[in-house]
Amino acid sequence: MLYTVIVLFSLTAGLVALSAFMLLVHSIRREDRRRSLTLSPRSALSSGTRRVLGLSVDHTACVIHPEHACPTCLELDRELRV
Numbered sequence: 696m697l698y699t700v701i702v703l704f705s706l707t708a709g710l711v712a713l714s715a716f717m718l719l720v721h722s723i724r725r726e727d728r729r730r731s732l733t734l735s736p737r738s739a740l741s742s743g744t745r746r747v748l749g750l751s752v753d754h755t756a757c758v759i760h761p762e763h764a765c766p767t768c769l770e771l772d773r774e775l776r777v
Contacts, residue, residue: 719744733767 722744726732733752736742745751757768764772 719747723748733765 718740722740726741726744731737731741732745732750733754736745754765754768757764761768761772
């Protein structure tokens, strides 16, 4: 009886870990296709993936040196000037 419980728990934990890994890989590929790492995350999955991977974008350099700004900051600057 105890053996069955341990095996079922192990299988469940393994499936949960595999599902989380698959979601993480899917989200990474989606962010890479969209080239949207410098933008705000579009979904909770994207936000969670960035948190797990430790990714954050610091636009301080774009503000200090606007001539070397990233494409996202340049586009936002263009939109604000119009």
